[in-house]
Amino acid sequence: MTDFTITTFDWVPELPRGYVRDLRARWALEEAGLSYDVQSVPFDDRKSNHYDHQPFGQVPWLTNDDISIFESGAILLHIGECCETLLPVEPQERAKVQEWLFAALNSVEMASLPWFIFKFTDGDSESSEQKRIGEFLHSRLQHMEKTLAQKEWLAKSFSIADIAMADVLRLVHRFDGLEDYPRCREYVTRATSRPKFEKAYKDQLAHFEAADK
């Protein structure tokens, strides 16, 4: 019996495996050294109980004693509250981690997710909308490139902001969106070389592979 439980789908198709957002929760809990269980809900037939925990019918959600919390950003914040190295208490450093956490999700991922949706579904043909969303993403990546040229991690040390940002950027990298951004690529490599990421990643793959059997 552990205090933390991550709930994710019982199965997902091949494409998103390794990229389902329960990875952010797994990675943070691994970095924090907190033990946790993983539970499953049906991917194909989402019950009303699912929507009680995650109103958009997605995953993951985290339970911690009598708290149930959805949205990967809020989950990271909650785990950070339990681990000072991932979310410092000192006000200036705390603000830095929090602003970069939101930047990952509301400035970078807001551009990268639509780019990914169009990229994946329409292949190489480029419409005016694809071009525009590509420009939107690149405007953000240009600024990230400058930021990451100056530092190893977004705040003074590795934090929940890096878990969010590295996870957002590695999906861009997967579809060759970081070709012009060597600092962003190095950052992704740096983050995903951490043993705790590797464990979280392998565990997610194993979770979905087990469902195939």
Next chain:
Amino acid sequence: MTDFTITTFDWVPELPRGYVRDLRARWALEEAGLSYDVQSVPFDDRKSNHYDHQPFGQVPWLTNDDISIFESGAILLHIGECCETLLPVEPQERAKVQEWLFAALNSVEMASLPWFIFKFTDGDSESSEQKRIGEFLHSRLQHMEKTLAQKEWLAKSFSIADIAMADVLRLVHRFDGLEDYPRCREYVTRATSRPKFEKAYKDQLAHFEAADK
């Protein structure tokens, strides 16, 4: 001399007036009863000092003593830490506010902002990408409609999550995206009827109008 300073652009074109994100900071500070100054940076010629505070070259940022913080979500969180009614201390309620704050920015606005970009620039012609991004937005609004049928505010009482969500939804409403979602429309009306919203909104309009003179 006040503890809080919002920095926004000195001027913006007509279209975004009333919708620039400094409104979220103004509204939250008004609701919290905290006094603040508003300072300007050039819209047309962004200096390196601007990027020091906001690496993407956007606005707003908030300074509070020796803390400078960007991203409207992080600013709301910071203001919430100074006002228990906007961000409760009780763990379950706190988690609820935080998850809905992220939901506004990372689940709903992630769909609404690309929809808005396409809507505004391409008018009524509907490409397959516009259709897809419209479906993405509507899948989120359907769940918001169910959520808002059950409650007045996202958590037990009005919070920073409502400031973010109402601000995201009122931009959708502005471009007739809430036609099929009466509960979402009512929620936008309820939130924007609050005197503190009205003050923040008028102050933002006055700020940009002053620059025209």
